[in-house]
Amino acid sequence: MEQKYIEYSNLLKQNDLKSTPQRVAMLGILERKGHADVDYIYNEIKKDFVSISLATVYKNINTMLEAGIIQEIKVPQKKSKFEIAKAKHSHFVCESCGEVYDIEEPRNLQIRLPEGFHPKEASVMVMGVCKECARS
Numbered sequence: 001m002e003q004k005y006i007e008y009s010n011l012l013k014q015n016d017l018k019s020t021p022q023r024v025a026m027l028g029i030l031e032r033k034g035h036a037d038v039d040y041i042y043n044e045i046k047k048d049f050v051s052i053s054l055a056t057v058y059k060n061i062n063t064m065l066e067a068g069i070i071q072e073i074k075v076p077q078k079k080s081k082f083e084i085a086k087a088k089h090s091h092f093v094c095e096s097c098g099e100v101y102d103i104e105e106p107r108n109l110q111i112r113l114p115e116g117f118h119p120k121e122a123s124v125m126v127m128g129v130c131k132e133c134a135r136s
């Protein structure tokens with residue numbers, strides 16, 4: 001068996017999820033692409049699992065989200081992207097190609113909230129044009 005397959009399979013089991021070939025394949029797709037939306041995952045996984053339905057893909061995404069194996073990145077005006085959960089980081093979203101890039105968390109970020117507001121968490125998303133798009 002492929003090394004990665006065993007790794008993803010263990011990751012699922014460690015999080016009390018059943019290791020299915022479909023879930024393992026989805027994690028492989030996410031690792032290769034970095035950040036991918038449901039449509040991308042669906043189109044990729046169909047190459048190996050011809051009869052898989054979009055509903056099944058959604059269901060597995062939700063299950064792995066709840067288990068904390070993958071994370072959701074909410075992109076304004078676009079479909080959410082997903083990635084394999086890793087150390088906290090921020091994102092840069094290219095408005096031209098729609099690609100999402102990992103960036104370092106900003107330091108010393110100061111956010112003033114109106115009195116009486118209780119923040120739970122904050123994340124920074126930078127919108128702009130990526131290097132590739134800026135070049136062309």
Ligand SMILES: [Zn+2]
Binds near residue numbers: 095096
């Ligand atoms: Zn771009």
Ligand SMILES: [Zn+2]
Binds near residue numbers: 083089090091102
């Ligand atoms: Zn990321």
